[in-house]
Amino acid sequence: SAVISQKPSRDICQRGTSLTIQCQVDSQVTMMFWYRQQPGQSLTLIATANQGSEATYESGFVIDKFPISRPNLTFSTLTVSNMSPEDSSIYLCSVDLPGGYEQYFGPGTRLTVT
Amino acid sequence: AQSVAQPEDQVNVAEGNPLTVKCTYSVSGNPYLFWYVQYPNRGLQFLLKYITGDNLVKGSYGFEAEFNKSQTSFHLKKPSALVSDSALYFCAVRDIRAGGYQKVTFGTGTKLQVIP
Numbered sequence: 001s002a003v004i005s006q007k008p009s010r011d012i013c014q015r016g017t018s019l020t021i022q023c024q025v026d027s028q029v030t031m032m033f034w035y036r037q038q039p040g041q042s043l044t045l046i047a048t049a050n051q052g053s054e055a056t057y058e059s060g061f062v063i064d065k066f067p068i069s070r071p072n073l074t075f076s077t078l079t080v081s082n083m084s085p086e087d088s089s090i091y092l093c094s095v096d097l098p099g100g101y102e103q104y105f106g107p108g109t110r111l112t113v114t
Numbered sequence: 115a116q117s118v119a120q121p122e123d124q125v126n127v128a129e130g131n132p133l134t135v136k137c138t139y140s141v142s143g144n145p146y147l148f149w150y151v152q153y154p155n156r157g158l159q160f161l162l163k164y165i166t167g168d169n170l171v172k173g174s175y176g177f178e179a180e181f182n183k184s185q186t187s188f189h190l191k192k193p194s195a196l197v198s199d200s201a202l203y204f205c206a207v208r209d210i211r212a213g214g215y216q217k218v219t220f221g222t223g224t225k226l227q228v229i230p
Binding site for chain 2: 102103
């Protein structure tokens with residue numbers, strides 16, 4: 001398994017501002033993923049981040065709104081830019097471990113935009 | 115395209131009774147199937163997976179799941195429910211084909227309520 005931490009765990013932000021969420025893994029992984037989840041609902045994949053290459057975004061998500069960095073094999077950041085109340089959600093990062101197909105998730109960042 | 119269906123938004127079961135949380139899937143290739151659990155205010159935890167081999171797979175916390183190819187189902191089961199099993203359960207599928215990464219598709223989730 002993997003131990004994944006996220007910062008911050010929660011935040012309340014004003015409309016129009018940006019928030020950067022950090023994800024740290026305790027082992028080197030090739031692929032990291034960012035998801036969005038409304039409380040009690042399913043997960044929606046935002047993007048896949050490989051180290052050393054541009055992130056791959058899912059339909060409905062764009063780099064200008066959700067820029068992602070992946071500077072090394074244990075760390076990634078997701079920025080939520082120019083926030084609106086519709087961005088209020090839980091943001092989760094996850095990883096694939098080498099040789100496995102299941103994903104391991106961080107504890108999530110609960111974002112509220114006012 | 116791949117998809118997962120969890121037909122029940124909520125399942126209620128009495129403590130000590132067996133529980134089943136249903137999941138059906140649709141993929142083009144060979145399905146890799148997963149169950150995850152999310153406790154309140156927590157991230158998702160991996161419970162178990164079916165990749166190949168025995169149709170009955172065992173996972174964490176006494177859970178098991180049965181892969182049924184003809185019915186395209188992967189129902190989660192436990193012989194005796196505990197109050198601490200109350201949580202949100204997600205079924206997921208990954209369509210593994212040669213040549214690259216395939217993203218995971220999650221179901222809508224089923225809230226399991228175990229009644230003391």
